[in-house]
Amino acid sequence: MPLLPTTNADGQEVIPMTEAQKYLFDLKGFIALPGLLAEEELQEIRAHQMKFLYERESLPADERDHHGGPSQILLDHPAVVGVLNEILSYQALATEQCYGFRYDHTYTSHRESGHDNFSPHGGGGYFNFRGNSHIYQMQSGKIHSGLTRVVWELNEVAEGDGGTLFLPGSHKAAFPRPQEWSERDSPLWESYACPAGSAVIFTEALCHSGTRWNNEQRDRLCLFTCYDTVNSKWGKGCPAPEVIASFPEKRRTLFRGVWHGMSEVPGINQYYEESNKAV
Numbered sequence: 001m002p003l004l005p006t007t008n009a010d011g012q013e014v015i016p017m018t019e020a021q022k023y024l025f026d027l028k029g030f031i032a033l034p035g036l037l038a039e040e041e042l043q044e045i046r047a048h049q050m051k052f053l054y055e056r057e058s059l060p061a062d063e064r065d066h067h068g069g070p071s072q073i074l075l076d077h078p079a080v081v082g083v084l085n086e087i088l089s090y091q092a093l094a095t096e097q098c099y100g101f102r103y104d105h106t107y108t109s110h111r112e113s114g115h116d117n118f119s120p121h122g123g124g125g126y127f128n129f130r131g132n133s134h135i136y137q138m139q140s141g142k143i144h145s146g147l148t149r150v151v152w153e154l155n156e157v158a159e160g161d162g163g164t165l166f167l168p169g170s171h172k173a174a175f176p177r178p179q180e181w182s183e184r185d186s187p188l189w190e191s192y193a194c195p196a197g198s199a200v201i202f203t204e205a206l207c208h209s210g211t212r213w214n215n216e217q218r219d220r221l222c223l224f225t226c227y228d229t230v231n232s233k234w235g236k237g238c239p240a241p242e243v244i245a246s247f248p249e250k251r252r253t254l255f256r257g258v259w260h261g262m263s264e265v266p267g268i269n270q271y272y273e274e275s276n277k278a279v
């Protein structure tokens with residue numbers, strides 16, 4: 001039985017997670033999906049992000065959001081939906097018209113050489129109680145990654161440039177992280193190199209950190225977008241109503257209210273409308 005929905009809001013077929021990807025995500029707490037966007041898509045998205053950061057008023061009101069205008073396709077790219085369907089979706093709230101997970105919050109980061117975001121945090125999420133959101137659970141053959149981050153790298157990231165650092169396996173760590181494994185030069189950190197237009201997905205239950213951006217020729221431009229279970233929210237806020245109204249119907253369901261319910265719509269949370277919007 002395929003996991004629902006099987007197509008994204010633009011009618012593209014969802015790309016299911018492979019068994020190898022599931023194993024890797026469970027083992028390490030993150031995976032990279034390289035090269036998902038075409039150059040024309042990237043150009044539009046980069047231009048939108050730069051305007052959103054530096055000339056916001058020049059954008060039409062319905063594009064004044066990290067995920068407005070051309071950047072909305074990042075929200076439910078078929079490869080991202082394939083992963084979220086598997087590791088986050090609560091299928092009782094998913095239909096072919098409605099995602100089984102919810103958008104939580106996002107931010108765009110533009111970093112020039114020398115920018116430093118080294119600040120290890122997280123880990124041990126397997127032992128977190130529900131309510132913390134940074135929860136990670138697994139059963140034989142099944143993952144549940146509560147708060148889940150999708151990093152969209154809009155520019156190439158080469159080895160040593162300074163992509164996000166991960167401490168693989170720390171989402172299941174039973175012990176507090178010793179200082180010696182938390183230093184910048186710890187051999188336990190793993191990162192990635194990827195072409196422009198790649199997504200890196202990790203459980204927020206994993207210990208991770210930014211680091212120094214070292215490339216003097218190329219800035220880092222990326223979005224850090226978080227998703228959560230439908231009936232749980234970590235970050236405050238939601239895109240403006242006119243931004244959500246500009247999206248196709250299925251994409252809007254990412255922004256529905258934070259509740260579960262039962263029975264039939266509107267008693268069960270399998271729909272979006274303005275009166276059922278997350279805050």
Ligand SMILES: O=C(O)CCC(=O)C(=O)O
Nearest residue numbers: 117163164209210211224
């Ligand atoms: O700056 C980075 O690369 C990582 C950001 C981060 O730690 C986070 O979004 O939780």
